[in-house]
Amino acid sequence: MSQAVKCLILLAVVALLFVTELIPLAITATAGAIACGLLGFIPAKQVFSGLSNSTVVLFAGMFIVGAAMFYTGLAQKIGNTVVHFCGTGENSLMFGLMLVGTLLSSVLSNTGTAACLLPVALGICAAAKIPASRQLMPLAFACGWGGIITMVGTPPNIIATGALTSAGLEGFGFFEFAWIGIPVSIAGMLYMMFIGKHLLPKVELDADQEIE
Structure with missing residues (x-):
């Protein structure tokens, strides 16, 4: 499975959690960023770099x-x-x-x-x-x-x-x-x-x- 397909699946899961609010939105957002780092979509050091923006x-x-x-x-x-x-x-x-x-x-x-x-x-x-x-x-x-x-x-x-x-x-x-x-x-x-x-x-x- 290519990285693009994995990223699309992750995006769909995060979007579903955002819409349904099965878990708190803050946890969904944080977990999505962490998942991107664990799956290699972005460098690990950039996972929380947005917080300092x-x-x-x-x-x-x-x-x-x-x-x-x-x-x-x-x-x-x-x-x-x-x-x-x-x-x-x-x-x-x-x-x-x-x-x-x-x-x-x-x-x-x-x-x-x-x-x-x-x-x-x-x-x-x-x-x-x-x-x-x-x-x-x-x-x-x-x-x-x-x-x-x-x-x-x-x-x-x-x-x-x-x-x-x-x-x-x-x-x-x-x-x-x-x-x-x-x-x-x-x-x-x-x-x-x-x-x-x-x-x-x-x-x-x-x-x-x-x-x-």
Whole structure:
């Protein structure tokens, strides 16, 4: 059996474990790298070389800063402040949530930003008797497009920069993505405010649903 076939089989097994999560994902990833070394696909000394990659270190630093903002309550305080100034009207609340979602996700984890603002949005929607479904989808979109504003806003930006640097080319600057990210974010917000809102579902919260 050739090395290419062995590598393909290993890739299929690792992909299956990633999808099914039969074992923790961290163990799957580590075991895959070790298997590559044991089977001779890569030199043994390169099995864990990726852990010292500058891209991985940048990922770790981004998660630490983001977690600090969430655990200290700073991110939620920012969200509450913006929503407080925008009011509880459906249109103004939608604009406020998208604005703060875009800004926070540009420097933090997209998923963490959405998770942080989720209870804020649900609580305000319940108090103002506004269908939560009409606010959560714009918030999710805002956290998505906000991540492309900076280099650390979303993992693909960091990976692309790391690939360029590894190839001996000049990587992207921290705000270089903003030339595309900011126009896309503005266009997305305008679309949701004037067109997209008419396509949003209207799902009322259950009377006995608890809002944290």
